[in-house]
Amino acid sequence: MILDELDRRLLNIVQSSFPVSAEPYKVLAEQMATTEEEIMNRINKLKEEGIIRRVGGVFDSRKLGYKSSLCAMKVPVDKLKEAEEIINSYPGVTHNYLREHDYNMWFTLISPSEEAMEETLDEMRAKSGCEIRNLPATRFFKIKVDFKLKN
Amino acid sequence: MGMITELDKKLIRFLQEDLPVTSRPYAKIAQELEITEEEVLSRITKYLEEGSMRRFGVALRHHKVGFTANGMGTWDVPEERAEEVGKIMASFPEVSHCYQRPRFDGWPYSHFTMLHGQTREECEAIAKRISEATGITNYGLLFSTAELKKTSMRYFMEEK
Structure with a gap:
């Protein structure tokens, strides 16, 4: 799908701040000098095309009382598929990437408590037979979640 | 966030899903929770103000909009420079996360x-450029070769 100028403007606005008011699509339509129907159609289309994953809240896991971490795992090449299935089966695993390094699988894990996180990691180690390093952040410098789209 | 009430948890369970594309989406959530639309709106505003909600908006699939390469930079920073260097790194617009x-x-x-x-x-x-700006020369850049999972966390599901 080719994004036209209106799509890009719309995406740039709604990434950082989707209107929190009774009729949000109408507010967007006014901001962009178009109709509410046009905005709703475009958002539906962008969802169908898989460009928009969802519209909703992004929460700060720490402020909701959860613990989060980045984990580095060393997986033998012939066991990658198996490890992927094990790791991805946990709902607290929100991101998982293969990367070019001896530690080749990197995933983020969010758990309701420190103890729950350790339990989960032990279970993952037992199931996969792989080494997993738990690297919870000790200092936070930046967490940014939107991307400006160039025209 | 202060005390997280049962109502907060119920509302968060809706807000972490996909907002309906309909004229009054918040009224729809309010109806499900048996509260008013104003209550839904004021709670979302409160979550944003106190930072328990980092943002309310659209989540994109970045590789679909041209941000195809993602590299994890890893840096050997002396502990006495940890704070100062972290801030310089965070100031780069191309850096989305820095820890x-x-x-x-x-x-x-x-x-x-x-x-x-x-x-x-x-x-x-x-x-x-980050290396030049910080003077940190021992670093690695780990490119992703595959995205195996990318989803949004769903909170308060274990006690539902």
Whole structure:
């Protein structure tokens, strides 16, 4: 799908701040000098095309009382598929990437408590037979979640 | 966030899903929760103000909009410069996330930066500029070769 100028403007606005008011699509339509129907159609289309994953809240896991971490795992090449299935089966695993390094699988894990996180990691180690390093952040410098789209 | 009430948890369970595309989406959530639309709106505003909700908006699939290369920069920063260097790294617009994490045997890197660019070369150039700006020369750049999972966390599901 080719994004036209209106799509890009719309995406740039709604990434950082989707209107929190009774009729949000109408507010967007006014901001962009178009109709509410046009905005709703475009958002539906962008969802169908898989460009928009969802519209909703992004929460700060720490402020909701959860613990989060980045984990580095060393997986033998012939066991990658198996490890992927094990790791991805946990709902607290929100991101998982293969990367070019001896530690080749990197995933983020969010758990309701420190103890729950350790339990989960032990279970993952037992199931996969792989080494997993738990690297919870000790200092936070930046967490940014939107991307400006160039025209 | 202060006390998280049962109502907060119920509302968060809705807000972490996909907002309906209908004229009054918040009224729809309010109806499900048997509260008013105003109550839904004022709670969302409160979550944003206190930071328990970092933002309310659209989540994109970045590789679908041209941000195809993602490199994790890993940096060996002396502890006495940790704070200062972290701030410089965070000031780069191409850096989306920047954290300090523990070192371990065989892993000399303390600082992690997620770098986003249209190509691999672009990421490498960003890392080089960060190195020049900070004076940190021992670093790695781990490119992703596959995205195995990317989803939003769903909170308060275990006690539902």
